[in-house]
Amino acid sequence: MAKDKKVEQITDMEVDFAQWYTDICRKAELVEYASVKGFTILRPYGYAIWENIQSILDGMFKKTGHVNVAMPVLIPESLLKKEGELVNGFAPEVAWVTMGGSEQLEERLAFRPTSETMFCDHWHSVLHSWRELPMLYNQWCSVIRWEKTTRPFLRSREFWWQEGHTIHETAEEAQAETEQQLNCYADFFENILAIPVVRGRKTEKEKFAGAEATYTVECMMKDRKSLQGATSHYFGDKFSRAYDVTFTGRDNKLQYPFQTSWGSTTRMIGAIIMTHGDNNGLVLPPKIAPVQVIVLPVAQHKEGVLENAAKLRDRLLEAGLRVKMDDSDNSMGWKCAQHEMKGVPLRVECGPRDMEAGQCVLVRRNDGEKITVKMEDLESAVIEQLDIVHNMMFEAAKKNMDDNTYEAATVEEAVALQKEHGGFIKTKWCGDLACEMAMKEQGGMSSRCMPLAQSGTVGKCVCCGKETTTDIYWGVAY
Amino acid sequence: MAKDKKVEQITDMEVDFAQWYTDICRKAELVEYASVKGFTILRPYGYAIWENIQSILDGMFKKTGHVNVAMPVLIPESLLKKEGELVNGFAPEVAWVTMGGSEQLEERLAFRPTSETMFCDHWHSVLHSWRELPMLYNQWCSVIRWEKTTRPFLRSREFWWQEGHTIHETAEEAQAETEQQLNCYADFFENILAIPVVRGRKTEKEKFAGAEATYTVECMMKDRKSLQGATSHYFGDKFSRAYDVTFTGRDNKLQYPFQTSWGSTTRMIGAIIMTHGDNNGLVLPPKIAPVQVIVLPVAQHKEGVLENAAKLRDRLLEAGLRVKMDDSDNSMGWKCAQHEMKGVPLRVECGPRDMEAGQCVLVRRNDGEKITVKMEDLESAVIEQLDIVHNMMFEAAKKNMDDNTYEAATVEEAVALQKEHGGFIKTKWCGDLACEMAMKEQGGMSSRCMPLAQSGTVGKCVCCGKETTTDIYWGVAY
Numbered sequence: 001m002a003k004d005k006k007v008e009q010i011t012d013m014e015v016d017f018a019q020w021y022t023d024i025c026r027k028a029e030l031v032e033y034a035s036v037k038g039f040t041i042l043r044p045y046g047y048a049i050w051e052n053i054q055s056i057l058d059g060m061f062k063k064t065g066h067v068n069v070a071m072p073v074l075i076p077e078s079l080l081k082k083e084g085e086l087v088n089g090f091a092p093e094v095a096w097v098t099m100g101g102s103e104q105l106e107e108r109l110a111f112r113p114t115s116e117t118m119f120c121d122h123w124h125s126v127l128h129s130w131r132e133l134p135m136l137y138n139q140w141c142s143v144i145r146w147e148k149t150t151r152p153f154l155r156s157r158e159f160w161w162q163e164g165h166t167i168h169e170t171a172e173e174a175q176a177e178t179e180q181q182l183n184c185y186a187d188f189f190e191n192i193l194a195i196p197v198v199r200g201r202k203t204e205k206e207k208f209a210g211a212e213a214t215y216t217v218e219c220m221m222k223d224r225k226s227l228q229g230a231t232s233h234y235f236g237d238k239f240s241r242a243y244d245v246t247f248t249g250r251d252n253k254l255q256y257p258f259q260t261s262w263g264s265t266t267r268m269i270g271a272i273i274m275t276h277g278d279n280n281g282l283v284l285p286p287k288i289a290p291v292q293v294i295v296l297p298v299a300q301h302k303e304g305v306l307e308n309a310a311k312l313r314d315r316l317l318e319a320g321l322r323v324k325m326d327d328s329d330n331s332m333g334w335k336c337a338q339h340e341m342k343g344v345p346l347r348v349e350c351g352p353r354d355m356e357a358g359q360c361v362l363v364r365r366n367d368g369e370k371i372t373v374k375m376e377d378l379e380s381a382v383i384e385q386l387d388i389v390h391n392m393m394f395e396a397a398k399k400n401m402d403d404n405t406y407e408a409a410t411v412e413e414a415v416a417l418q419k420e421h422g423g424f425i426k427t428k429w430c431g432d433l434a435c436e437m438a439m440k441e442q443g444g445m446s447s448r449c450m451p452l453a454q455s456g457t458v459g460k461c462v463c464c465g466k467e468t469t470t471d472i473y474w475g476v477a478y
Numbered sequence: 479m480a481k482d483k484k485v486e487q488i489t490d491m492e493v494d495f496a497q498w499y500t501d502i503c504r505k506a507e508l509v510e511y512a513s514v515k516g517f518t519i520l521r522p523y524g525y526a527i528w529e530n531i532q533s534i535l536d537g538m539f540k541k542t543g544h545v546n547v548a549m550p551v552l553i554p555e556s557l558l559k560k561e562g563e564l565v566n567g568f569a570p571e572v573a574w575v576t577m578g579g580s581e582q583l584e585e586r587l588a589f590r591p592t593s594e595t596m597f598c599d600h601w602h603s604v605l606h607s608w609r610e611l612p613m614l615y616n617q618w619c620s621v622i623r624w625e626k627t628t629r630p631f632l633r634s635r636e637f638w639w640q641e642g643h644t645i646h647e648t649a650e651e652a653q654a655e656t657e658q659q660l661n662c663y664a665d666f667f668e669n670i671l672a673i674p675v676v677r678g679r680k681t682e683k684e685k686f687a688g689a690e691a692t693y694t695v696e697c698m699m700k701d702r703k704s705l706q707g708a709t710s711h712y713f714g715d716k717f718s719r720a721y722d723v724t725f726t727g728r729d730n731k732l733q734y735p736f737q738t739s740w741g742s743t744t745r746m747i748g749a750i751i752m753t754h755g756d757n758n759g760l761v762l763p764p765k766i767a768p769v770q771v772i773v774l775p776v777a778q779h780k781e782g783v784l785e786n787a788a789k790l791r792d793r794l795l796e797a798g799l800r801v802k803m804d805d806s807d808n809s810m811g812w813k814c815a816q817h818e819m820k821g822v823p824l825r826v827e828c829g830p831r832d833m834e835a836g837q838c839v840l841v842r843r844n845d846g847e848k849i850t851v852k853m854e855d856l857e858s859a860v861i862e863q864l865d866i867v868h869n870m871m872f873e874a875a876k877k878n879m880d881d882n883t884y885e886a887a888t889v890e891e892a893v894a895l896q897k898e899h900g901g902f903i904k905t906k907w908c909g910d911l912a913c914e915m916a917m918k919e920q921g922g923m924s925s926r927c928m929p930l931a932q933s934g935t936v937g938k939c940v941c942c943g944k945e946t947t948t949d950i951y952w953g954v955a956y
Contacts (some may be wrong), residue, residue, distance in 0.1 A: 035557060035599050036587065039550035043604075044615070047547050069525050072517035072636055073589075073620060074573075079513060095552075096577040097589065100624035100635075101570045109514065111551075111575065111589075121513050126521075137522070142551060142619075146578035157578075158550055 008341070012279050017223040018151075024273050025152040028282045028342050038150040038157035042266070045342065048290035049269055050160060054140060056192055056287070057162065057264065060184055066136040066164060071118040073141070074109035079117050083242040086116060089209020093145040095157075111144040116210070116235075116261055119165040120243035123257070127247050130169050133257060134177070138164040153270030154227075154478050161265035167245065167257035171236065174258035178234040181262040182215040185230040193268065194285040194393040195219050195275045196401050197229055198424070198473060200449025205436055208261075212236040218448045218473065220401040221274035224422030226448050226475030229271060230264035270478070275397050276366070282343030283366050285393060286386040293382055294339045295325040298332065298351025308355055312348060312378060319379040321386075340365060345389045346382060366393055405473075411463050414474060415443035422476065424448065427462035429472040435463030445474040486819070490757050495701040496629075502751050503630040506760045506820050516628040516635035520744070523820065526768035527747055528638065532618060534670055534765070535640065535742065538662055544614040544642060549596040551619070552587035557595050561720040564594060567687020571623040573635075589622040594688070594713075594739055597643040598721035601735070605725050608647050611735060612655070616642040631748030632705075632956050639743035645723065645735035649714065652736035656712040659740040660693040663708040671746065672763040672871040673697050673753045674879050675707055676902070676951060678927025683914055686739075690714040696926045696951065698879040699752035702900030704926050704953030707749060708742035748956070753875050754844070760821030761844050763871060764864040771860055772822045773803040774813055776829025786833055790826060790856060797857040799864075818843060823867050824860060844871055883951075889941050892952060893921035900954065902926065905940035907950040913941035923952040 010023035025031050030046030033039075042050060058068070074097055081087045095111040098104065112118065119137065127135070142160045150156045164181060168174040182199060189195045197217035207214035211233040219227045240246070240256035249255040276283040286292050293316055297309035309325055316323040326335050339347060343365060350360035362371045362381060366389050373381040404423030408414035414425045425445065429435060439445045439462070450472045461468050488501035503509050508524030511517075520528060536546070552575055559565045573589040576582065590596065597615065605613070620638045628634045642659060646652040660677060667673045675695035685692035689711040697705045718724070718734035727733040754761040764770050771794055775787035787803055794801040804813050817825060821843060828838035840849045840859060844867055851859040882901030886892035892903045903923065907913060917923045917940070928950045936947050 032600060032604060034550045034596070036550050036552055036554055039552065041550065041596075041600055042548035044545035044547055048545065050548075051546060067522035067526065068529060069522055070520035070528075070620070070638060072512045072514050072519065073622070074514055074517065074636070076514055092579045094579060095575045095587075097573045098576045099574040099586075101572060108577075109573075118512070118519075122510060122519055126510060142548070144551070158552070160548060 010279070010281060010341075013222065013277070020277075020279070021270075021273060022152065024277055024282050024341075030269065030282075031152045038147060040150075040152050040156050040158075042160070045290060046269065049272070049284070049288055050266055052288040052290065053268060054162070057188055058138075058140070060188065061138050061162075061164065064136075064180065064184070066138045066166075069137050069139055070141070071112075071115050071122065071139060073112055075112055075115075075117055077108050077110060079121055080110050082117065083210055083239055086114075086210035090114065090145070093147065095144045095146055112141075113143055113145050114261075114263075115139065115163055116165065116239055117243070120239050120245050120259075123167055123245045124243050127167070127245060127257070129248050130250055130255075133247065134166055134168045134173060136164075136166045136177075138162055151270075153267055153273070159265050159267065161263050164260070164262045166260045167240070168259070169247075169249070169257065171258045174236075174260050175234055178213070178215060178232050178260045178262070181260070182217065182232040185217050185232065185262070185264060188264075189217055189219065189229055190394065192285065192287045193272055193275075194390050194397060195229070195271055196394060196398040198401075198449060198451050199453075200451040200473065202231070202449055203436060203447045203472075205433055206447055208233045210235065210238065212238065215452075216449050218424075218475075219271055219275065220397075220404060220424060220475075221271070221478070222277070222400065223274065224400075224404045226424065226473075226477040227267075227271050227274070228448075228477065229268065230262070232262035233260060235259040235261070276393055277343070280337070281341035283393065284343035284345055286345040286390050289343065289345050290322060291324050291339075291342070291344050292321050292386060293323045293346045293348055294344045295323060295348045295350070296332065296335055296339075297325070297327055298349050298354070300327055302352045304355065305350070305352060309350055312350060312360065312375075315378060316348075316382060319383070321382065346385055348378075348382070364389055364392075366396075408462060409460065411438055411442055414439065414445070414462055418443050418445055418474070418476065425474040427472060427474065428459035428468050429470050430461035430464055430466040430468045431470060432461075432464065435461055438463045439474055443474070444476055446477050448473040448475045448477065488757070488759060488819075491700065491755070498755075498757070499748075499751060500630065502755055502760055502819075508747065508760075509630045516625060518628075518630050518634050518636075520638070523768060524747065527750075527762070527766055528744055530766040530768065531746060532640070535666055536616075536618070538666065539616050539640075539642065542614075542658065542662070544616045544644075547615050547617055548619070549590075549593050549600065549617060551590055553590055553593075553595055555586050555588060557599055558588050560595065561688055561717055564592075564688035568592065568623070571625065573622045573624055590619075591621055591623050592739075592741075593617065593641055594643065594717055594737075595721070598717050598723055598737075601645055601723045602721050605645070605723060605735070607726050608728055608733075611725065612644055612646045612651060614642075614644045614655075616640055629748075631745055631751070637743050637745065639741050642738070642740045644738045645718070646737070647725075647727070647733075647735065649736045652714075652738050653712055656691070656693060656710045656738045656740070659738070660695065660710040663710065663740070663742060664695050666742075667695055667697065667707055668872065670763065670765045671750055671753075672868050672875060673707070673749055674872060674876040676879075676927060676929050677931075678929040678951065680709075680927055681914060681925045681950075683911055684925055686711045688713065688716065690716065693930075694927050696902075696953075697749055697753065698875075698882060698902060698953075699749070699956070700755070700878065701752070702878075702882050704902065704955040705745075705749050705752070706926075706955065707746065708740070710740035711738060713737040713739070754871055755821070758815070759819035761871065762821035762823055764823040764868050767821065767823050768800060769802050769817075769820070769822050770800045770864060771802075771824045771826055772817045773801060773826045773828070774810065774817075775803070775805055776810065776827050776832070778805055780830045782833065783828070783830060787828055790828060790838065790853075793856060794826075794860060797861065799860065824863055826856075826860070842867055842870075844874075886940060887938065889916055889920055892917065892923070892940055896921050896923055896952070896954065903952040905950060905952065906937035906946050907948050908939035908942055908944040908946045909948060910939075910942065913939055916941045917952055921952070922954055924955050926951040926953045926955065
């Protein structure tokens, strides 16, 4: 008999978005808090999402010639300090190892907050000739940044990420790499995570410590706050000079290579939750869902139902999909709610009456739509529906972003729009830090990016009124 | 024109095995020393081997129902100390984080030397019912153990590994898991790495700190020293009790689950080098070689040679193999030496004369044998030869192990055999620590394992002469 197991409720997002978010993180079993303050545990379901993200991104990196390496996790303080801006940017957040076994260390070691310094140190010792360039490296690891306040996926003391680090013979090549990797992220967000992005460049104030230029993909969450999706940095030869990385050029002279780095993190899972989730829980983009299809036998005690459901599951597995069947003794209502909470994109239901009619029913997670399909068309119908789900999710998120992007001519207008609607506020900006600070002070908004797609029109800076062509996006950011 | 680039030499293994080993690590570009003392960098070629190892092992774990998670890298001292034996075993090797940003931490945090404590802490908070058991978890990460002397892959302060951690309803299930994972490792070593192993149980002295029983796969290197390949531990309910991990059993009473852990590390790459390498460099088992086949065009300046070689490469890629073509302007001699150094299992050569004859030549890395094959049979011939290479490598390693396993009746005999031949010394052992220590003191040998395949015959302890049936292996270990 079906047990009357209670379906766990989550807070409505309209009532308390932050609590809704945390509820999903916990109830969908993505993360759990650890007893180390500010640290989280990626549980199997959360980690499975991360594995799918890793596998696809890693494939994209490798297609463009990148290779993986592993650098030491600890960085001597003296090495970290060779480039002043970087260490100033990260010093307040560094965790320090000061003891090895029972010995006090002569020099304390930083748990990597980012690895530019280690890569430079390595290149200093292995790079010799222009023939060895470019070196296109990446690593998957965790980093620590000692944040004061933390939230699962969005801000935690340890997080998991990939950090790409490359060096090139010329500035042009390094700039092209920076741009290529930005586009790679944009492609990944839109075509894999179904999250639309604005590609742009960060202001001087918001760029990565030590970078010459930082590019970003910016997303908009369902609460209309902004989230920085991933970043790509161009360093020029600044770090090369600081770390004495040189090579013999084609002209037989010693030269400094030009450098990039680019990174994306488990924060992407936070972006997925807040872009696609609803009051029934998580809604996962099909391409990274650990379970793409859940097969639910209806009236499973009836003869042949379970066997038939297993057959459907096996056919879908055979078609290369990630599929599970739930033949537990929980009630049908509980099962549906449970797999909705976990964001499984598609449900396949099949009971005795369906079997008689030679059909089964597909139910889409994102909009609850039911589609009856002939049993023999199952594979093609499921594959088609997963595509449709992806596209619908992307379109819904795009609409949210487009509908909540507002233009403003003055700070007052910008502040009023932000207060009423949230979202992106698009303005002209003169480039001055003072004007950027005014937006922060008066409206709590940070500059998100100067979009790569600039209109080119002349207008007045939102703050000081100076004439400028620069378009910029502002928002309240995670 | 071909340049006369010099082929880098390595020390002969007969002259200085340790130097030969280090030379391969560096010249095959597997690792590089970092400027953090005792830490190494896994370079792209070394990491690519590790990626192949990870991918295959991970698939094996998943096939038996294991899932991956990520636990925090830092462990509060108080948590680490809850189980006395574990902390006593690892305390001298722990790296301690004592500062976060500019603040002194109230409690110092250990960089994980192993994660039993974190898993137990997590299970303490998430486990409720027997229905949730077993929990079959694994994680891929790096750990730190503050070793005094270090060698690439074999012993370094940071190393990369997987650590499986599972809890079960009954002792029997946990014991079966321990055994299953030991067999998984043995299977992986023999059928993937082409390294024969002895499966066995560790003595009380050699077992993992806190474990009730430790099982191991032991290998023999070309210098006839022993290397512990991977281990699998059974904990009983000791950690569950120490960390208060409980569940409601089928009888509705609170119970402690039974626990296992099992691990394998980047040390396996060291085992590959020392099991298969020769005086020309690395020899890689085909199943984990980043490049399985290198295509070398002969007289590549002649018309059509490069195009033909590219076609051969593409055909092999199409067949699902990992293939590269070397059309650099280095000399043929240099190229051969270079790809031999890197251990590429198979070389395909094809020049104008071969093209005329409709053939190409395969050269095996392990024994230098050349096989002429018809162009149209390329794929099947290459796949067949890679299989042959794997089997030949395994057989050669097996012969080395079998030929260097000696039986001894007394400590004196054991010491003499070890001194003359090295290898495994097989004896009877009464089980007493004093006898085990005598072997260490008089012959520098540690007990490697009590093989699972026990003869059952009665004999006399190698040291005290007491009657016993226990067979045991001794060796000088890495």
